[in-house]
Amino acid sequence: MASEGRTARGAPAAHEALARPPIARPSDDEPSPPAAREPTSYPYTTDLASIRAIVQRYAIKAGLSEARAIDLVLAVSEVAANTVRHAKSPGNLQIWYDAHEIVCQLHDEGTITDPLAGQRQPSLEARGGHGLWIVNEVCDQVELRSDETGTTIRLHMNLPPS
Amino acid sequence: MDLLTVSVTARESAGEPYTLVEIAGEADVTNTDELRRLLDEEVAQQPRSLIVDMSGLRFMDSSALHALLRVNRSLDRQGGVLALVSPQAAVAKILRLTTADRLIPVFDSVAEAAAG
Numbered sequence: 001m002a003s004e005g006r007t008a009r010g011a012p013a014a015h016e017a018l019a020r021p022p023i024a025r026p027s028d029d030e031p032s033p034p035a036a037r038e039p040t041s042y043p044y045t046t047d048l049a050s051i052r053a054i055v056q057r058y059a060i061k062a063g064l065s066e067a068r069a070i071d072l073v074l075a076v077s078e079v080a081a082n083t084v085r086h087a088k089s090p091g092n093l094q095i096w097y098d099a100h101e102i103v104c105q106l107h108d109e110g111t112i113t114d115p116l117a118g119q120r121q122p123s124l125e126a127r128g129g130h131g132l133w134i135v136n137e138v139c140d141q142v143e144l145r146s147d148e149t150g151t152t153i154r155l156h157m158n159l160p161p162s
Numbered sequence: 163m164d165l166l167t168v169s170v171t172a173r174e175s176a177g178e179p180y181t182l183v184e185i186a187g188e189a190d191v192t193n194t195d196e197l198r199r200l201l202d203e204e205v206a207q208q209p210r211s212l213i214v215d216m217s218g219l220r221f222m223d224s225s226a227l228h229a230l231l232r233v234n235r236s237l238d239r240q241g242g243v244l245a246l247v248s249p250q251a252a253v254a255k256i257l258r259l260t261t262a263d264r265l266i267p268v269f270d271s272v273a274e275a276a277a278g
Contacts, residue, residue: 046192048190048191048192048223049165049188049190049221052188052221066251067251067255070251070252070255071255073221073252074221074223074252074255074256077190077221077223078223078224081190081191081223081224081225084191084192085191085225124231124260124261124262124265125231125235127228128224128225128228130224130227130228130260131223131224131225134224134256134259134260137259138259
């Protein structure tokens with residue numbers, strides 16, 4: 001499931017898509033989108049518990065099941081933990097959702113140099129490296145863009161049909 | 163309010179002593195150092211059995227998991243055993259996902275864990 005997402009809509013598309021969040025643009029013949037479609041920004045430093053609480057709230061509101069909400073909270077927390085560990089700068093979380101998916105995007109000024117970060121399962125003996133692997137396991141799609149100016153990771157979770 | 167609370171008690175089951183560590187709250191990268199320090203203190207006492215009651219733990223990330231895996235390795239080297247008790251859904255998920263639950267035994271109650 002997650003790996004399909006990566007190969008089908010992986011890194012090359014992510015580069016374009018990650019340039020800006022898809023802000024909902026109501027056209028004349030469309031009703032205004034619900035407020036939650038607009039990305040909301042939550043800056044964070046080490047207050048990961050509040051970030052988790054925010055994601056949990058959005059996940060349930062968007063219609064994720066409890067089990068999938070647990071997955072999304074875990075994924076966001078692991079990405080934000082990388083900010084705390086490596087970035088030495090505050091991070092920023094943006095959340096939006098529509099009828100089909102909920103998306104959490106995290107940005108910080110750190111750089112991930114390993115292009116395969118999180119793609120392989122580390123052994124339980126390893127000292128680290130489980131974070132991004134977990135993120136890839138639990139999310140339906142993960143987009144990652146990193147260069148010397150910073151890292152943006154976008155986590156997608158499909159919503160059940162209502 | 164502390165995000166994470168850890169309390170330790172020495173107990174006995176059928177004449178066998180064990181150390182009970184109760185972890186409550188949320189364990190993540192921001193308090194792993196503290197968790198590791200507290201667990202290391204207990205490992206240094208060379209318990210035969212160290213039981214971690216997780217029933218009050220709402221969340222655990224991969225850095226806290228690493229702290230537990232490290233405890234498991236240290237105890238193993240000195241002939242002790244680590245057991246986990248009553249993980250909530252989010253904690254059970256990361257244990258299952260990383261297959262840590264195949265390495266460290268997980269029980270439904272402290273009594274079961276103490277009975278081995």
